[in-house]
Amino acid sequence: MNRPDPLLARFFAAEAEGRDEAAEAALGELLRALPRPLPRAGFAERTALAALLDAPEAGRARAMWIRRWEGVALALCLAATGLGLPLLPVALAAIRLALGRITLAGSAALAVRGMSLLLGELGGGVAGLLSVWQRLMPLRQALAAALASPAVASGVGLCLLISALALRFLHDLVERERSWTHAHPTL
Amino acid sequence: MKGSTDAELVGHVLAGSQEAFRELVARFERPVFGLIVRMVGDPETAEDLAQEVFVKAYQALPSYDPGRKLASWLFKIAHNATIDHLRRKAPEAVPLEGDGEGGDLLAALADVATESPAAATERRDMARALDRAIRALRPDYREAVVLRYVEGLSYEEIAEALEQPLGTIKTNLHRARKQMAVALSALGWGPETGSAPAS
Secondary structure, three states, X not given: OXXXXXXXXXXXXXXXXXXXXXXXXXXXXXXXXXOOOOOOOOHHHHHHHHHHHHOHHHHHHHHHHHHHHHHHHHHHHHHHHHHHHHHHHHHHHXXXXXXXXXXXXXXXXXXXXXXXXXXXXXXXXXXXXXXXHHHHHHHHHHHHXXXXXXXXXXXXXXXXXXXXXXXXXXXXXXXXXXXXXXOOOOO | OOOOOHHHHHHHHHOOOHXXXXXXXXXXXXXXXXXXXXXXXXXXXXXXXXXXXXXXXXXXXHHOOOOOOHHHHHXXXXXXXHHHHHHHOOOOOXXXXXXXXXXXXXXXXXXXXXOOHXXXXXXXXXXXXHHHHHHOOOHHXXXXXXXXXXXXXXXHHHXXXXXXXXXXXXXXXXXXXXXXXXXXXXXXXXOOOOOOOOO
């Protein structure tokens, strides 16, 4: 059988009578008396390790480690080059043989065909851009005429500057702002 | 380390002591995790976020102002981390009714090992009702309630941690108490019904 909880009764009575301090005290006592949830065992150790791995010193150590491996890789490349020098005449002979099988006429025809295809594609792209440009011409001319006036040009420049600064400011503001209204759809 | 003040502990951490940082985490893991788990609901996510909070605190410790209360500073980081997390992932609605919700948290809240079965049941029922009443609050009210009534922060410390005006905090807490009273009554724990939980 349940019995009325004295703390709850105190809380309700204080709330009903508008005694804020008493209601606060009762609710505080009530909530602090509840067992409080804890993370799993070993949380402090895991967190200390995570902090250590994420620390800037660890970052620097990782960077040094990477640099060391870059050095090792460079040394290995140099060693491979040094060891490969005796094999250079053989490699050159193989390349010469391979090149000998490619005829000049065939290569030239292939190059010309490739170039013509490339030029065709480029030409199509340029034509597309030109058609867009043609449509934008009236707007460009109107803008050019307006900006010819120093007063308009400086006004536009000033507006752009203010807009850029405002955008930057707003971005920072939104990033820093951590109101619940940004995180909870019901607020 | 265990007997050190918060300021001394911070000094040791800044001097490079890992043991001091572990002690700092052990000292504040319960309040930080407690706040986050109340806000996100899922203990696993809360643990990840709590770890993120302490790692951020460790990295930002050189900029910590010793004139401020360390707990308030950590709660501020926890508040920011929780909001950032919820911005990325929209929170699910928290229903007032229903037994299936928040089972992990309720299990964590119900400490039945040291009580008689009847007392444990009653305590668990009341814990369940209080938990539901808290979870039914808007997140900004809920956060203020946890900081004020569970962690015992002053209005000023809460305002500083949540970066809100003092008046807003007082208003939110006043409204939160009213809503909790209504919710507890609805769950059968009101003054008219005495203590008669629905579950």
